[in-house]
Amino acid sequence: MAGHRLQVQQPGLDIIVSPDKSLLQSCTESGMKLSQSCRNGNCLRCEATLVAGQVTLRDGRRLNAPANIPLCISYPASDMVLESLPLSRQGSYWHAQLTSKGDWQLAAGSQPPPQLGQRVAVLQATRVDPSRVDQISGRHVRLAPPVTLTGSGSAFLIALSAPTRGNLALWHKRHLHPQCLWSNLSADTGQLALSLCRRAQWPGQYWLD
Ligand code: FES
Incomplete structure (x- = not known):
C-alpha cells in the first residue's frame, strides 16, 4: 500500500509513513525517541497535535485535524502535519x-x-x-x-x-x-x-x- 507524507514542525521531520504502522512505530523507526508507556491509547504519554490531515485509530474511527492523537494507536489516512513530537526526555x-x-x-x-x-x-x-x-x-x-x-x-x-x-x-x-x-x-x-x-x-x- 502506498505511503503518506508525515511532516513534523518541531523537531523538523519529513518522512514517508506506512498506513500499516502506527505513527509511534514509524517515528521511532526514523530515529526519534518518543515518550511512551501503555501503547494502547490510555496513558497519553505519546500524544501529539495533528494540525493537518487525518488518521485512523486502531478501533477504526477516523480523526481529522485539528485533533490531539495518541501516536501509538493512530495510523496514517492521508498526508499529515504534526505540531510536535512527545520526545522521551519529558519528565515523569x-x-x-x-x-x-x-x-x-x-x-x-x-x-x-x-x-x-x-x-x-x-x-x-x-x-x-x-x-x-x-x-x-x-x-x-x-x-x-x-x-x-x-x-x-x-x-x-x-x-x-x-x-x-x-x-x-x-x-x-x-x-x-x-x-x-x-x-x-x-x-x-x-x-x-x-x-x-x-x-x-x-x-x-x-x-x-
Ligand atoms: S503510549 Fe500510552 S497512549 Fe500511547
Missing part, C-alpha cells in the same frame, strides 16, 4: 490526590513514586507550585513546602529531574484574561504540562508561548 508525572492528612496519594500504576528529596511541581487547573518530596510511604508522598488543592480537585505531580529551564510559558485563559501559569519552561516540560492539562479536561484554554 503522577496523577495525585491530596488526602485529609496533607499527603499526596499517587494513582495506582507500575511507575515507581518519586525519590526522597526529588524536586517536583504540582500542576493544577489554574496554578503550578514548585515543591520537594519530603517523606514517602508507599504511594503517599508528603511535600515541603506543602501545596494546597484548589479549583477542580485534581492535580499532577511532575518530576523536575529532566531539563526544565527554557523560554516557553504555559498559559491559561478561562474568561477574558490570559494567565501565565508556569514560565521559563523547556520544550519537553512545556509539552508535558500542556498534555496533562488537556488530559485533565480542565475548563478553559491552555497553550504554550
Whole structure:
C-alpha cells in the first residue's frame, strides 16, 4: 500500500509513513525517541497535535485535524502535519490526590513514586507550585513546602529531574484574561504540562508561548 507524507514542525521531520504502522512505530523507526508507556491509547504519554490531515485509530474511527492523537494507536489516512513530537526526555508525572492528612496519594500504576528529596511541581487547573518530596510511604508522598488543592480537585505531580529551564510559558485563559501559569519552561516540560492539562479536561484554554 502506498505511503503518506508525515511532516513534523518541531523537531523538523519529513518522512514517508506506512498506513500499516502506527505513527509511534514509524517515528521511532526514523530515529526519534518518543515518550511512551501503555501503547494502547490510555496513558497519553505519546500524544501529539495533528494540525493537518487525518488518521485512523486502531478501533477504526477516523480523526481529522485539528485533533490531539495518541501516536501509538493512530495510523496514517492521508498526508499529515504534526505540531510536535512527545520526545522521551519529558519528565515523569503522577496523577495525585491530596488526602485529609496533607499527603499526596499517587494513582495506582507500575511507575515507581518519586525519590526522597526529588524536586517536583504540582500542576493544577489554574496554578503550578514548585515543591520537594519530603517523606514517602508507599504511594503517599508528603511535600515541603506543602501545596494546597484548589479549583477542580485534581492535580499532577511532575518530576523536575529532566531539563526544565527554557523560554516557553504555559498559559491559561478561562474568561477574558490570559494567565501565565508556569514560565521559563523547556520544550519537553512545556509539552508535558500542556498534555496533562488537556488530559485533565480542565475548563478553559491552555497553550504554550
Ligand atoms: S503510549 Fe500510552 S497512549 Fe500511547
